[in-house]
Amino acid sequence: MILAVLITNPQANILVERFNGVPSEERLHWRSFLTKLGQANLKGAKLDEHFVAHHKSVYIVYTLFGDVSIYAVGKDEYDELTLSEVIRAITTSIKDVCGKPPSEGRFLDKYGRICLCLDEIFWKGVMENNDNDRVKRLVRLKPPTEL
Incomplete structure (x- = not known):
């Protein structure tokens, strides 16, 4: 299950x-823990370089993407590799939306539009779509022509 996804600005203010x-x-504990973790480790990070942490039997993957930091927290089948795939889908969608x-x-x-992309990528703790083309079609708010 995906427990949390947070997106913050460089001052560690939560955007999403x-x-x-x-x-x-x-x-509140998770917000402060994740932002402190990112503040300590993301200085000087390369664009889209993924970092991994483990805390209280959950997995954490986070990255710096432009001016925003993205954090994903998961447990059980959502381990480091799966969360890395979730973050990749999020960064690809954000890049498409923002250019x-x-x-x-x-x-x-x-x-x-970014919130719509997040809703299409994961919903209620489960990753729904990681195909960027499908996410782009779904956020147009038109019925899909193919299934």
């Missing part, structure tokens, strides 16, 4: 967060 199966009283790795302003300008 999606939690699934995480009690509301634990969400390049985004600045914070460009990310916020395209916020609605």
Whole structure:
């Protein structure tokens, strides 16, 4: 299960967060833990270089993409490799929507479309689509012509 996906700006302010199966009283802990983890490790990171951590029997994969940091937390079958695939799908979709790795302003300008992409990539803790072309077709909000 994908427990959380967070996207933050360089100042560690959360731009987008999606939690699934995480009690509301634990969400603050996860927000602060992930942003501190990223602040400590993402300085000087290369674009789209994935970092891996393990905490409280869950897996964490995070990366720097343009001016935003992306964190994915999973457990059980969502191990490091699967979470890395989730992040790859997210970064590819963001790049398609923004036209390049985004600045914070460009990310916020395209916020609605990015949220639609996130909904198509994963829903209720399960990865639904990792095919970039299918995600692009689905966020057009038109019925698919092929199944």
